[in-house]
Amino acid sequence: MFVAIYSIFVFIFLGYFAKSMRMLGNRQGNILLGFLLNFALPSAILSGVYHSDISLELLGTLLGALCCSAAVGALSYVFVAKILRYSFLTSVTIAFLVTLHNTLFLGVPMVYGAVGLEASHKAIIFDQFCTGLPLAILTPILFSLSGKGRFSMRAVGARLFMNPLFLAMLSGFALRLLSFSIPEEIFAPIKALAACATPVALFAIGVQISFKDVKIEWKSSLIVLSFAMFVTPALYLASLHLLGTPITQNHQMALIELSMPPLISSAAVIARAGLNQKIALASIVFGIFVSAFTTPLWRYLSSL
Numbered sequence: 001m002f003v004a005i006y007s008i009f010v011f012i013f014l015g016y017f018a019k020s021m022r023m024l025g026n027r028q029g030n031i032l033l034g035f036l037l038n039f040a041l042p043s044a045i046l047s048g049v050y051h052s053d054i055s056l057e058l059l060g061t062l063l064g065a066l067c068c069s070a071a072v073g074a075l076s077y078v079f080v081a082k083i084l085r086y087s088f089l090t091s092v093t094i095a096f097l098v099t100l101h102n103t104l105f106l107g108v109p110m111v112y113g114a115v116g117l118e119a120s121h122k123a124i125i126f127d128q129f130c131t132g133l134p135l136a137i138l139t140p141i142l143f144s145l146s147g148k149g150r151f152s153m154r155a156v157g158a159r160l161f162m163n164p165l166f167l168a169m170l171s172g173f174a175l176r177l178l179s180f181s182i183p184e185e186i187f188a189p190i191k192a193l194a195a196c197a198t199p200v201a202l203f204a205i206g207v208q209i210s211f212k213d214v215k216i217e218w219k220s221s222l223i224v225l226s227f228a229m230f231v232t233p234a235l236y237l238a239s240l241h242l243l244g245t246p247i248t249q250n251h252q253m254a255l256i257e258l259s260m261p262p263l264i265s266s267a268a269v270i271a272r273a274g275l276n277q278k279i280a281l282a283s284i285v286f287g288i289f290v291s292a293f294t295t296p297l298w299r300y301l302s303s304l
Helices: 002-020 026-051 056-083 088-099 107-114 117-145 153-161 164-176 184-208 212-216 218-242 249-258 265-272 277-302
Strands: none
Touching: 002 107, 002 184, 002 277, 026 117, 026 164, 026 184, 056 088, 056 117, 056 218, 056 249, 088 117, 088 218, 088 265, 088 277, 107 117, 107 184, 107 249, 107 277, 117 153, 117 164, 117 249, 117 265, 153 164, 212 218, 212 277, 218 249, 218 277, 249 277, 265 277
């Protein structure tokens, strides 16, 4: 596990180093992100969905994790709005960040290092159900609350079906419905592209890191990370124990995913909504480093 965490932060550092040394311009950065979002990550999702062992237990795990994220997001809103007396829009921003975790770029490699390859395939499905779907629903709601648009199911559907990652997941499920197995040779180039996803994604995280906002919004980011990386997984783990549910590999995968920092793309959504993007950026950057400690912690607690 610790070797995997070390590798993750090496890739992130290389991205940050490349940006600091001006080795990447905007054009190269856009090419990198375009390759990642349109080819590497969809290939990883397609292969992961097709080769995963999807069971009722996994679906129950996804539903439970989704409920915990939503509940803690609502709890964080009540805490900052009613107790700390934050403004309405700032409270909404914090709740949005708490609800959505970095379950793909950071979560999948963390799950791979802590639980294993099979669990990392299921973590890809987790990302689409527990992060991708809520993001598509919550984004129009956020725009509506900030006066930047109106919520509609059409907007949600358009956001989903224009997303290469969601389409890759649907394609993976469609291939599973075929009455015959697809030869593994067909997946050779897809797996080759998928193998690029993790290092390129982590490199892209490093390129986007900026430390200046951490100094400005460190108090708000601490609130976000406390709820997102500690309260949410604690609620999930406590729920399993209260229900007397034996903790399986699926539950360990979900626990680690729920302990990830806020979703990187949430910063762009918050900026488009005209809200405080600095809270998002500070939480994302600070949370990436906190995850190096929380991942082993929750992996250990899940095995007790």
